[in-house]
Amino acid sequence: MKSISTLSLVSRLLKYGWKYKLLIAVAIAIMTVLAAIDRGRTILIKPILDEIPKTGDLEKLKDYALIALGLSIPLFIFKYAKEYLTSYLIQHIIVDIRNKVCEQIVNLPMRFFHSRRYGDIISRTTNDVNTMQPAFSFFFDDAIFQPLLMVAAIGLMFYVNWKLGLIVTLLYPIYLIPTVMLAKKLRKARRKSLEKLGDVTETMMQIYSGIRIVKAFNMENDEVDEYKTRNKSFLKKLMAAMRKKALSESLVELFIGLAAGVLMFISGWLIVKGEISAGGIVLFALALGMIYASVRTITVSYNKMQDAAAGCERVFELLDMHTTYSQEDGTVELSHIKGGVEYRNVSFAYDTQPVLQNVNLKAVPGEVIAIVGRSGAGKSTLLDLLCRFYDVVDGEILLDGIETRQLKRSSLLANIAIVSQEVFLFNTTIAENIRYGRRDATKDEIIAAAKTANIHDFIMTLEKGYDAIVGERGAKLSGGQRQKISIARAVLRNPSILILDEATSQLDTESEKQVQAALNNLMGLDTLTNSRKGRITFVIAHRLSTVINADRIIVLENGRIVETGRHADLLEHGGVYAGLYKTQVIT
Template sequence: MKTYLRILSFARPYSEYIPQYLLFTTLSILFGLINFTMLIPLLRVLFDQVDPAVQAEMLTKPDFALNVDYLISLFDYYFAKIIHNFGKVGALVFVCSITLTSVFLTNLFRYISGLTLAKIRAKVISKLRIRIFDQVSRLHLGYFSNERKGDVMSRITNDVQEVENSVVSTLKVIFRDPATIIGFFAVLFFMSFKLTLFTLIIMPISGTIISEITKRLKRKATQSQESLGRIVNILDETLSGMRIVKAFNAREWIGEKFGKEVSHYARVNVSMARKQELASPLSEFMGIFVVTGILLYGGILVLNDNSELEASEFIAYIILFSQILPPAKSISNAVSSIQRGLASGERIFSTIDTMPQIEDKPDAVAIEGFHRHITFEQVSFAYENEHVLKNINLSIDKGKTVAIVGPSGGGKSTIADLIPRFYDPVAGKIYIDGIALTDAKIDSVRKLMGIVTQESILFNDSIYNNIAFGKPNAQEEEVIQAAKIANAHEFIMNTPQQYQTVIGERGTKLSGGQRQRLSIARAVLKNPPILILDEATSALDSESEKLVQEALTNLMKNRTSIVIAHRLSTIQHADEIIVVQNGHIIERGRHDQLVEMGGLYYKLTEMQTVS
């Protein structure tokens, strides 16, 4: 129930929709009741059960009163006048006209209430999907290392869709169907207290059996959604890595892996369907069982003249009671169906409730600019229990270029990730101009930085929008100038639609060098005082590297640059080179100084010279 109410909380403010939904639903129920209560006077007339003396009394208009008896007497008055003036045929026409009008109004109000419910549903789902997307975008990078991307995607797409199908679509269960049942039972109690009390004694049998079935659905629903998340993950990995799948002839292997998960998903769904599909026929059978019991019990009472109901009233009673079965069945189906949506809702809320490990403090300050230096003081960092940085002390002055080199896995990229606060150190502090990053607003820190990584992160959009990413108000002249500085303008002008050319998913329509130059143009447009280059040229061929290196040189002018380099030839002119191994800074100095030392840096340069 807690999850259900939390899902509905996304419809707030309720005042926009709930009052009109309640109004039109109530009107729909009332006119629905009128449809069937019209049967009683009609049956009385047709079966000649209206005594002439009683009919004469009915021709006297009742005195006004605020109660049900007055309304009944008033209807009887007009009905008696029609019988008196027009006979049975006239009475039949009268009742049919009222019934037709009532049915029209019932369906009109049901339609309007359904539209209102559709608006609530659309609002809930839109807000829920936006909320989980916003939450995912706020989470720290470590979250995505531990979670399967496909599972995260499944929560935003499939789980939200499941919530819409099986939770929000059953909102009518909250009011319309229960209110319909209550309304009909009120009329039934008015007609025969004894008979209606009998129905309430035997009906819980049906409810108890169905509730036992629904309890077993939730666990299977959770397993189903988790399996679907794994299917999406396999699809994402396969489509992204199709080149490798084909190159290693791994199509059969990946197909078998996909097939196993799909088969598991099918088995779980069949198991769940056994229980879910049982609820509907069982509820229908139990409903007919109750009606049969009423027919038997009530019929005996009527036949033995022990009932307060006449034969025509008893027939109307049975018809009225039969109208309780559809909403009761609807509630039964909704309750069994809703378990799957609640399982999806819990998966969604588990993501929404995940606290980002990197957040602003309540009293965080904004860093307005970069003026002096970046400082690491006794900084250590660990991924879970594995320490990758240990007691790092480092100072990077404004305007300087500092290169970080060393063997793979030594902690170079981790140092770069700590500066824009993608992660926080487990020990020590990092300062910008004397302000600890943990005391600063995250947006203000990242606003100071431009980042170019080994993998060019581009989007399936136009070249223009990829360069202007993060600066939507950029002028066209600024975008073109940034492309020129990044040595990208020439190849852009040779594309079919030039700056409006769509580059495909992750920029697959471009070469590696072209993609990297767009990444550099994006950083140029941001014009940051601090630049972080994480092996920005290591994946390029020699010709592309030359063009990209020229672009990087243009970008690094008059900026503070932290360069993580694999190819040491690209950082020989750095103001300082930091050599990192096993999480420690083991050497530091200029290129010529480190070569003279004959240490690890010298060995690395020798290895690359030989190769």
């Protein structure tokens, strides 16, 4: 991953704050007043120590005390306003980034998910976004407020003695240079530790998602050992970063010690010469302590910002990726498919290895087209291209004579519904899972879809009916019930093109019969006349007994169409399909 410069990082971070520029301006004004009051009130020390002991004027002492007490009220008000406004600003920016990351991820091309580990994606969207907060805290709080406090404190020093103020001003760059150099190394080390944290997250996700298999093979200890190994690797990288962070923050002690020694000698020399009073030296010492506190605070904050910079880089890398249709979305609206689907000399590869080669295929409304072949033949990929999950490498796919890349993505997908073997249900109500097929559907339409999918009667046996929560990924339902809900979702969409991707492959015989009946309803199949309505249905099947009645069976072998025909004709031909079918029958 390419590292970005500190200047570019600052520019990117400030860009997110620009939306709140008025709030930032108000916060800066509040910080300026707060710094002036907070540091300015200490100026009362000098006359109290220099004048009161000589004059014994207790009334004047009382006045000074009342002034100091009175300043505490605006200090409280401005301090509260500063803390609330900066927190409001920072948290709103973080929420904006989370929203942006979510929007970006769901619009990234399928190729991204094909090549990335989910653990790394989750780590970037959670861990890395969370680590960005110190960076914003630095830029919109400490990087503004602490320098203001330092300027005010240096102003006090100039008020006491201009020579001391000038020396402090010249000494600060001596500390600044090594701190900046160490910060660059800290960012690099932290970036490596975050990459290792992604590995830790990936391992944990695999253990949790595959816990049934882990337990079935008695691999609990092995998985824990693997997790510990990944965690140890992360800790090693993290501690390398922490060593650099500790060294950077310790430099402030060395700097303050050096500055204090120089200033003590010079201030003592000035006292001897009578150029500074006792009150002046006390005020100077207080101002020096204030600078020390500000230097230490800004150093810690700066190191946290550099620590966060690694997470910022990983988040920005994600945000800079081209989304699926940001530049390639078409302009043509497709209301309803009437002319059919055509593949013309379509070829495709995920990387360099061809998956589909020179595929030519036509389908018209009312047809059921079965796509069969061995595992890895390219069956699912063929239809993924139709949905534009990926774009073809060569050739073109046309709907009603219009190339899919010319169509608006929303109108293309509005005409397609998918029922796959891996049913995904959201952890919400049954009604909401069905409504996912069409967000504006009414309750009556949802019920009608459930009836078509043969799941309504079951739903009504539940205590909360359509408001019952299905659990994570539909864990509270059986495989057949989950599949019927996904069919109801497709029914509600009322698509021109229906894609059934091994929709019954993971069901037992009884569930398969029930789901197949629901699929017949979805396909618009009249079981008495064996006729179909005007919907194009593509059926991807491994179990060939489920596609016997298809209008056409397309046989894929190594990414090419090697046979086409009806079931009986292909058996008679004695080719690849006949071999696959006989193997399954014998088995």
